[in-house]
Amino acid sequence: MRGVFSHQTRSDRLIVLSSIQVLRGVAAVMVVLFHVLGFQIGAAGVDIFFVISGFIMCYTNREVFGNAGAGVLFLKHRILRIAPLYLLCTAVALWPKVEIKTLVASVFFVPIRSGDGSIHTVLAPGWTLNFEMFFYIVFATGLMLPRKYGLSVIIMTLSVLTLIGLATSPTTAAFLYWTNPLILEFVFGLVIAYAFEIGKTLPPEMGMGMLALGALVLAAFSFSHYHTPNRLDAGYLTIGWGLPAALIVAGAALSDRGALATAQWRFPQLLGDASYSIYLTHLLVLGAVGSFHIPHLGIPTVLAILLVGIGVHFYVERPIGRFLRSRFSTSPQYAQTPA
Numbered sequence: 001m002r003g004v005f006s007h008q009t010r011s012d013r014l015i016v017l018s019s020i021q022v023l024r025g026v027a028a029v030m031v032v033l034f035h036v037l038g039f040q041i042g043a044a045g046v047d048i049f050f051v052i053s054g055f056i057m058c059y060t061n062r063e064v065f066g067n068a069g070a071g072v073l074f075l076k077h078r079i080l081r082i083a084p085l086y087l088l089c090t091a092v093a094l095w096p097k098v099e100i101k102t103l104v105a106s107v108f109f110v111p112i113r114s115g116d117g118s119i120h121t122v123l124a125p126g127w128t129l130n131f132e133m134f135f136y137i138v139f140a141t142g143l144m145l146p147r148k149y150g151l152s153v154i155i156m157t158l159s160v161l162t163l164i165g166l167a168t169s170p171t172t173a174a175f176l177y178w179t180n181p182l183i184l185e186f187v188f189g190l191v192i193a194y195a196f197e198i199g200k201t202l203p204p205e206m207g208m209g210m211l212a213l214g215a216l217v218l219a220a221f222s223f224s225h226y227h228t229p230n231r232l233d234a235g236y237l238t239i240g241w242g243l244p245a246a247l248i249v250a251g252a253a254l255s256d257r258g259a260l261a262t263a264q265w266r267f268p269q270l271l272g273d274a275s276y277s278i279y280l281t282h283l284l285v286l287g288a289v290g291s292f293h294i295p296h297l298g299i300p301t302v303l304a305i306l307l308v309g310i311g312v313h314f315y316v317e318r319p320i321g322r323f324l325r326s327r328f329s330t331s332p333q334y335a336q337t338p339a
Helices: 010-037 040-060 070-093 100-107 126-142 147-168 173-178 181-197 204-223 237-254 266-273 275-290 298-327
Strands: none
Touching: 010 040, 010 237, 010 266, 010 275, 010 298, 040 126, 040 181, 040 204, 040 237, 070 100, 070 126, 070 275, 070 298, 126 147, 126 173, 126 181, 147 173, 147 181, 181 237, 204 237, 266 275, 266 298, 275 298
């Protein structure tokens, strides 16, 4: 009789990564449902994305800690992977009265306050990419060290920055981001990835139980918040949404049969593949549909957003990626790293 944890085989790992990919698709749909239909729980899709990001970055780069130039190469690939589609969508989102400093800050993923005191990016979803890019910089720094030290440095850095933010309550936009409790969600993903990396798994029923518990807590907390607070000023959401998101990711990742992986789920896998395109384009599509002022278009709008996102993935995101990989050398370890 085996204990709570058991060791994974290589096929188990492939199944679990497939499960994580499905979860990415679920998170993307959650965000779409939040913006189109106002489903409060959908806002937590961002928290799931952050936990998954910590998990994926740690696991896919587990063998390059301490290698010469690993940090620089990691950042190079991340920028080539994230920036092109983001810049393209930002160009589509431009409007005549955009402030130049806001545009420049958006392009370089640096949070600043605009003239009216608000903190925003030209493309609305860009606020989360500001968090992602900061995490990438911290992670790249940790890659310069051997893994047993580098991973600890990354976790300690993000944790200490959070404590500094709680102690000082910064108002400067950049420090409000870089010390925000939201960065702990990347830490949750790193810890899950470490357990996954050393081959620990949970029995399927326990993995599904963790996933279900996370979803239940997330839903209960969401129902208590009828209006979404400003994420930058509501660090407690890291507990209310971040911890349940971590339970969901852990349940999907550590279940030894892949809690969400099944060969029949091809469309959810496709949504996972296209999740970055869906996420960046969904508000652009929503705005275009809304310009027609036709009522009762909620579900058709959701479907249109998903179809456009999938189309952008196949005909824009992937061709750009192939072109850039053919022009810029990247390490094999990074060639297939998801967004």
